[in-house]
Amino acid sequence: MRHLKTILLAAALAMGLSASALAAKGERVKLDGEVIDTWCYITEIMFAEGSAHHLCALWCAAGGIPVGILGDDGKVYMVLKIEDDATSVANPTVLKIQSHQVSVDGDLYVRDGINYLVVNQVRDDKGIVKINHDEWGIQPEGN
Amino acid sequence: MRKFALAALFAAALVQADDTRAAQEWGLIGEEIARFEAKVVDVLCELTGDCPAGCGKGRRQLGLLTDEGRLVLPVKNFTPFSGAVDELIDFCGKRVLADGLFTTNRGHTIYALQFVKELPDGKWRRANRFLPKWAKRFGFEPGGPEAKRWFRNDPRIKALVAEDGKLGLGPAADKKYFSEQ
Numbered sequence: 001m002r003h004l005k006t007i008l009l010a011a012a013l014a015m016g017l018s019a020s021a022l023a024a025k026g027e028r029v030k031l032d033g034e035v036i037d038t039w040c041y042i043t044e045i046m047f048a049e050g051s052a053h054h055l056c057a058l059w060c061a062a063g064g065i066p067v068g069i070l071g072d073d074g075k076v077y078m079v080l081k082i083e084d085d086a087t088s089v090a091n092p093t094v095l096k097i098q099s100h101q102v103s104v105d106g107d108l109y110v111r112d113g114i115n116y117l118v119v120n121q122v123r124d125d126k127g128i129v130k131i132n133h134d135e136w137g138i139q140p141e142g143n
Numbered sequence: 144m145r146k147f148a149l150a151a152l153f154a155a156a157l158v159q160a161d162d163t164r165a166a167q168e169w170g171l172i173g174e175e176i177a178r179f180e181a182k183v184v185d186v187l188c189e190l191t192g193d194c195p196a197g198c199g200k201g202r203r204q205l206g207l208l209t210d211e212g213r214l215v216l217p218v219k220n221f222t223p224f225s226g227a228v229d230e231l232i233d234f235c236g237k238r239v240l241a242d243g244l245f246t247t248n249r250g251h252t253i254y255a256l257q258f259v260k261e262l263p264d265g266k267w268r269r270a271n272r273f274l275p276k277w278a279k280r281f282g283f284e285p286g287g288p289e290a291k292r293w294f295r296n297d298p299r300i301k302a303l304v305a306e307d308g309k310l311g312l313g314p315a316a317d318k319k320y321f322s323e324q
Contacts, residue, residue, distance in 0.1 A: 026191070039218050039226075042251045043171050054311035056224070058303055059294035063225030063273065066204050066218055076251055078216065080187045080204060086195075087202040088187070089228050095303060099311050109190040111214050113252055116190055128311045133320060138309060143321075 026107030026118060033071040034130065035100050037061060038078060041070060046139045050130025053139045054099040061098055064089040069102065069117065077108070077117040101126040166242045166257040173247035177254070180262060181207035181215065181241055183234040189214060198235035205231045207241055207254070217243070219255040220270040224294045225277075227256045230270040238262040243270070 037060040040048035047053060049070070061067050066088065069077045080088050088094075103124040109116040166176045186206040188194035198205060205228050207215040217227035231239070242258040256270045277293050278285040289296040308317035 038253070042218075042249050042253055043246055044248060045171070051310040051312055051316075055304070055309045058300050059224040059297075060226075062297050062300050063222075063294065064228045065224070065226040066216070076249070078204070080190070081193075086187060086193060087199065088204045089202050089226070090299070092299070095299065107191075111190060113250075114214075114216055116186065118187070118191065131312070133310050143309070 026109040026116075028105075029108045029117075030103070030105055030123075031069060031071050031077060031117070032103045033069040033073075033077070033101070035079075035094065035097050035102060036068050036070045036076070037065060037098075038068040038076060039065045040139075041068070042076060047132075047136045048139070050099060050132040050136075051128050052133045052136035054128060056139050057098045058095060061095050062090050067091070067094045067098065069104065075115055077106075077115045079117050079119055081118045083119060083121060097122070097125055099128045099130075101129040166244055169244060169255065171244065171246040171248075171255075173245075175245045175247075176243075177245050178240065178242040179207075179209060179215075180238060181209045182238050183231050183236065184208045184214075185235070186214070186216065198232060201228055201232040204228065205235070207231075207239070215241075215254050217241070217256040218253040220273055221257055222271050222273045222293075225273040227254075227270060229273045229276050230256055230259060230268070234259070234261055239265075242267075 034049060037048060037057040039060060040046055040053065040056060046056070066078045068079060071077060079094065082091060082093055085091060085093060102122055104119045105121045105123060107118040107120065166178065168174060168176065184206045185194060185198035186204045189206060189208065205217065207217060209215065217231065220227045220230050240260050240262055241256055243254055243256040245252055245254055258267050258269055260267045274290050274293060275285040278290040281298060283289040283296070294300065308314050310316050310320060
C-alpha cells in the first residue's frame with residue numbers, strides 16, 4: 001500500500017501537479033459569526049463591526065479584500081468559497097450578506113496561522129445584529 | 144572617458160532607483176516591513192486541489208507561497224479599500240519578489256503588498272493596478288475624480304446602498320440616523 005502511494009505521488013508530480021494539489025480535505029465545522037472585512041478588523045485601523053462599519057465593509061469587499069467570518073469564538077475565518085460559488089473577490093453573494101450574523105457549515109483549512117473556510121451552506125442569516133452606529137458613527141468617513 | 148563615466152553613473156542611478164524601491168511603514172499594529180521571493184498561487188487551489196486555469200482569472204484570492212512552503216495571504220494593496228488580487232493576477236504561477244508589510248494583530252498575520260516584480264528580471268510595479276482596472280470596467284477615466292473616490296462611485300455598492308442603506312438596516316434606518324445628525 002505504501003509502495004502504491006509512493007508511485008501515485010511520483011506519477012502526480014510527473015504530471016506537473018504540485019503536492020498541494022493533492023491537498024487533504026478540510027475539517028468539517030459549524031460556525032456562527034459576523035461577516036466582516038478582514039483588513040479593517042485584523043489591523044484595527046478603525047472600528048470594524050456591525051452597522052457602524054457596514055458601508056466600509058461593502059467598499060472593502062467590492063475592492064477585493066478578503067471577506068471573513070468573525071466567529072463567536074473570536075477567531076477570523078477567511079471565506080474562500082460560498083456554496084457552489086468558488087469566487088472570493090467581490091463575490092455578489094458575500095456582498096449581500098456583509099456585516100450579517102450567519103450560521104454556516106463548512107470545511108476549515110488552517111495554514112500558517114490563518115483560518116481558511118470553504119462555506120458549504122449558509123444555514124441561517126439573521127441580518128445585521130450589531131446595531132452600533134449610534135455609538136461609533138459610520139466608519140470611516142462619517143456618512 | 145568622461146562621457147563613459149557619466150553614462151555609467153546614470154545607469155547606476157537607474158539600477159539603484161530600481162533596487163531602492165522599498166515598502167513604507169504605515170503605522171499599523173505589529174507591522175514589519177518584509178521583502179521576499181514567492182510563487183503566486185490560487186489559495187483555494189493550494190488548499191483544496193480545486194484549480195481552474197489562470198488562478199481563477201482574478202476572481203479568487205491569491206497567495207504568496209515562499210520557498211519554505213509558507214503561504215502568505217496578501218490582503219491589501221496601495222489603493223484605498225482594495226485588495227491585492229489585481230496586483231498579482233498577472234503573475235499567476237510565476238515567481239515574484241514581493242515588498243510590503245506584515246501586520247500581526249488579533250492572532251493573525253496578514254500582508255499588505257506595496258510593490259511587486261516578476262523574477263528573475265522584471266520591473267518593479269507599485270501595487271496600485273486596482274484603480275485603472277476598476278475605471279476601465281465601469282467606464283470611468285482612470286485618473287478622474289470618480290476613480291479617485293471609486294468606493295463612492297462603484298455601481299455595485301450604490302445598488303446595495305440604495306436597497307439596504309449605508310447602515311445595512313434598510314433606507315428607513317438611514318433616514319432616521321441622518322436626520323438626527
